[in-house]
Amino acid sequence: MPSFQITLTPKDRAAGRFVGRVKRAFQKALDDERRRSGLTQSKMARSLDVHRSVLSREINGNRGLSATRIGELAWAMGLEPHFELRKPTVRAGQNSVTSAPAGTDIGTTTTPAQSGADVNAMLRRPPVPVAA
Amino acid sequence: MATLEALDRVHAVSKVDAALGSRLEVRCIYASPRFRAWAETTLPTMEAHPLAGTTHAQELDTLLEQFCAGDELKIGPRLKSLEHKSDSVWELKTDSLRLFGWFTQRDYFICYVADDTDRIKQYRLYEGYITETVRFRDQLDLDQPKFVPGDDPHAVVSNYAYP
Numbered sequence: 511m512p513s514f515q516i517t518l519t520p521k522d523r524a525a526g527r528f529v530g531r532v533k534r535a536f537q538k539a540l541d542d543e544r545r546r547s548g549l550t551q552s553k554m555a556r557s558l559d560v561h562r563s564v565l566s567r568e569i570n571g572n573r574g575l576s577a578t579r580i581g582e583l584a585w586a587m588g589l590e591p592h593f594e595l596r597k598p599t600v601r602a603g604q605n606s607v608t609s610a611p612a613g614t615d616i617g618t619t620t621t622p623a624q625s626g627a628d629v630n631a632m633l634r635r636p637p638v639p640v641a642a
Numbered sequence: 643m644a645t646l647e648a649l650d651r652v653h654a655v656s657k658v659d660a661a662l663g664s665r666l667e668v669r670c671i672y673a674s675p676r677f678r679a680w681a682e683t684t685l686p687t688m689e690a691h692p693l694a695g696t697t698h699a700q701e702l703d704t705l706l707e708q709f710c711a712g713d714e715l716k717i718g719p720r721l722k723s724l725e726h727k728s729d730s731v732w733e734l735k736t737d738s739l740r741l742f743g744w745f746t747q748r749d750y751f752i753c754y755v756a757d758d759t760d761r762i763k764q765y766r767l768y769e770g771y772i773t774e775t776v777r778f779r780d781q782l783d784l785d786q787p788k789f790v791p792g793d794d795p796h797a798v799v800s801n802y803a804y805p
Contacts, residue, residue: 513650513657514678516703517686523661526700527707534708537716567693572737574695599664 529575535632536569536583543587554586589633643785646672646746654782655752660710661703668712669749669799674778677741677753688758690738698758701736709734709751715802717795724802726793731772735759742771744779745790745798754778 518526543549551569555562567573568583575583584591649655655672673681681702688698696704705723709715716723725733727742734741734751740762743753754775762768779788790797 513659514673514682515659515661516681516699516706518699518703522697522700523703526696527704529696529700530704530708534713570737572691572694572696572701574693 532575532580532632533569536587539584539587539589539633540569543589547588549587554583557586558582584633587633588635590636592632592634594631644783645785646750646752649782649784658706658710658753660706662707662711665707665711667710668801669710669751671706671710671743672750672752674743674752674754676755676778677743680756685756688738694738698736698738701738702741702756705734705736705739705741712749712801715795715799717799717802717804724795724799726795727768727772729772729776730789730791730793731775732798740771742775744775744788746784746788747790748798749800751798752779752782 540549540551540554551565552562555565558565564573565583568575568579580591644652644654646655646657650657650672653675655674656678658671658673660667660671685699685702690697707713708723717725723735725735727733731742731744732751734743734753738759739756740759741753741756743751743755745751755771757767757771762771782788795802
């Protein structure tokens with residue numbers, strides 16, 4: 511019996527994994543800010559004027575997040591979301607280029623894949639203004 | 643007695659392809675026939691919560707990617723994605739799904755059964771699933787030692803963190 515994959519369209523797989531990375535970025539950022547400044551979900555919920563359970567579902571659960579909401583959550587953490595679009599990485603000999611839409615040149619690159627490994631890059635602290 | 647690879651060849655388990663693309667496989671998951679049948683027939687029909695951003699299948703796919711690519715797993719009192727239950731049976735978790743299985747060695751997980759989190763809680767299926775997992779493990783013709791004993795996360799996975 512050959513190995514098997516979860517049946518998903520390439521579009522749904524890409525979207526689901528992106529959502530997963532966004533959630534993990536928020537979870538990691540909240541952990542970091544908790545240690546750094548004592549930020550808690552309760553404090554965040556108060557600043558966003560929502561119940562803590564709603565916030566928990568957004569960050570830890572599978573409640574959907576709009577781009578607007580991502581901006582609001584990042585603001586409540588004192589962070590800026592960093593958004594970037596780039597070509598997927600393809601390793602030599604890899605046989606998954608069919609996952610890209612027809613007509614898309616996905617190229618070959620040696621840059622790290624956008625993955626769970628770089629969720630830190632999704633949320634950053636805003637730069638500190640320099641006094642004039 | 644047989645290796646996992648040999649059991650895969652006789653259909654006793656199936657290796658899960660996590661569709662990692664350019665990412666390297668660091669951990670691996672083998673599926674029981676029951677888990678595979680569920681993933682192929684039941685999972686695609688499961689309806690997500692109206693406010694959910696992703697389907698159950700997308701959640702599972704993301705978990706498989708995270709696990710197999712060796713991403714950091716959360717273990718502990720909050721936000722955990724891996725938890726020891728009992729009898730060296732471990733639970734991999736998404737928000738909507740629970741996967742029950744065991745580790746044959748570090749980073750090698752055999753998943754026996756999975757189900758919707760709300761359904762498991764509503765019908766109190768935890769103990770039953772753990773018992774059935776142990777029974778499957780006992781009956782599987784796998785080389786000894788069949789499983790990593792105990793509840794030490796360090797013994798079963800690399801790259802984990804206590805949130």
